[in-house]
Amino acid sequence: MTTTTQGAARATGAVGTAHTRVEGRDKVTGAARYAGEIPYDELAHGWLVLSTVARGRVRTVESDPVLAMPGVLAVLHHANAPRVTTDYIGIVGRPDPALGIFQDDRVPYVGWPVALVVAETSEQAREAAEALVVRYDEEPHDVEFFAGHPGLYTPQDSPLVQAEAVKGDVEAELAASDVVVDAEYATPEAYHCPLEPHAATARWDSGRLDVVDSNQSTVWVAGELAQLFSLDPASVRVRSEHVGGGFGSKGVRPHQVAAVMAATVLHRPVRVVLTRRQMFSLVGYRSPTAQRIRLGADPDGRLRAFDHQAQSLTSTVHEFVESSAVLGRVLYDADAHRTTHRLVRLDVPTPTWMRAPGEAPGSFALESALDELAEKCGLDPIALRARNEPGAGPVSGLPFSSRNVLACFEEGARRFGWADRDPRPGVRREGRWLLGTGTAAATYPSGVGPSTAAVTAEADGTFTVRINAADIGTGARTALTLIAAEALAAEPGRVRVHIGDSDLGPAMFAGGSMGTRSWAWAVTAAAGELRERLALGGGIPPEGITARSDTTEAVGGLAKKERHSFGAQFAEVAVDTTTGEVRVRRMLGIFAAGRIVNPLTARSQFLGGMVWGLSMALHEEAVRDHSSGGLVGADFAGYHFAANADVPLLEADWVEDPDPDDPVGIKGIGEIGVVGGAAAIANAVWHATGVRHRQLPIRPDRVLLAAEGSRSA
């Protein structure tokens, strides 16, 4: 199926050519409309009211005064809202019970939806929502996450995360090691903060539920809404044309459920848009982590023992594991190898996937620990990694589909000027600044999911591609245009791609760096089939000729292998130990992440990830107030992330690394850019100052405190 298309396709060279976004002009001129902007007749507006207590029960919702306010149409809450079921298994498992809004009076955290006020205008709804009095019976809560919490337990294995993986006797190998690193690391609670807030409009249209939304998969949202409201899946349509960022937060969330409930009750279209503040409790986040890493090595740096213990939190209503320890199962071999996850249930919202879930915080700890081991062994950090390069999966024993991490280090070291580096810490001064450089490895799984596609040869000589992809800002629509053009041996300008509509049929969601790869496979297969039919001749009828594909069997039949992308991150920092200021001066990321479809948008993906790494290293930290149970400063004033002035010259590039088993050679690039970035910066801060920072973010007060400590020591 795929060999013919591949051979024919490579000739036109659309894939690998820089191409601006096909919808770019629409976006910059405002012609592209986002979910919250599309006009409807008779549109009503819903505004969510969120709990202000961290644990307890809703005693009363005092609706009457609010119903008398101008324009108010309804107040939905646990006593009057339509019933839904959360007792089902969706495509990512059991749903977060938070989707079962207004089903009972239980409040499991601050920011849980307790009511929806619907009014003629958004302003009226907001005014009334803010006036709504809700009374609670409060219960004591616990929101405090810390290493070694007495409530820690081992989570169930899931298809997504294996809680523990053990090979050999770690304690024995540690005892026999000449060099040991034993260190604890901590990362804070962090938020996706996509620029476009979540927004959904629901209406009933001739017996069909029609939802316009901003999400990472319309087929996912449609499927879950069908289950929640016990509807025939064919009677639910979800569209999501343009998405202003998702990063793992734009799945099924309470606002879509609220919009459907209100549209059902009021028999008119209802829109629910989340405010920035509401997004800090309704759409997930990255759990804080506490990680302990123990490495035991021979004097030459060869690892005998590898132990990564990761702790994170979940809510009292749902289980989510931040899989921080999984990347060691890929990166480094050792005689004995152990990676474990523990969870504690707290009275907080359920965390979720956030760009490089697991690998992002896990790589901070692991790649910092590797740097500490290199220091102890007197080895160059890159040489240490080369010494522990596995020939096969360190725990699985499976072969790697391809593994080019050392090629990334080699190319990165050359371009960054690593060879001239003086390994001694704290010896480079430039005025008030201490200078240092650091490096870290990156890895992220390369997965693929089944998808369907249809490609039509139109009578006018153009082509139409239909695939239920989601372009969440990655440039997927453009990438698929190039993929189709190449597979059809056509100019990209003759190819039109329709995405973001559940009526287009099942397809992989935009997540896990699997979107473009999964969709490209289906598009390539359908286009190949179409070319074969066109080659038979006979002309094109007015309705065109359409070929379809379904990759379920092809992706299901892939041989079991370790399939991952890799990379090497480099950073240079300047640290002022009298003010505590850390500035990143430059970063370079070199990636081995499969064939690159569109260098222009791919570079943006890598750079965007690297900015996250910088932001994670120096800025991002949500602070929970233990007495109220809520967040302090849950907005863009209180939650700091890297802004333009924080981001210096960043460079991202790649080495040749086509996936040998993918028809296009793709591996997936959405997440790996963030992996290892924070560690490279933390390692550079050590190299600048001689002080290890094992807790993120590396805030000025922490730099000052550490400098104080090293002076008095």
Ligand code: MOS
């Ligand atoms: Mo990504 S965190 O799988 O959207």
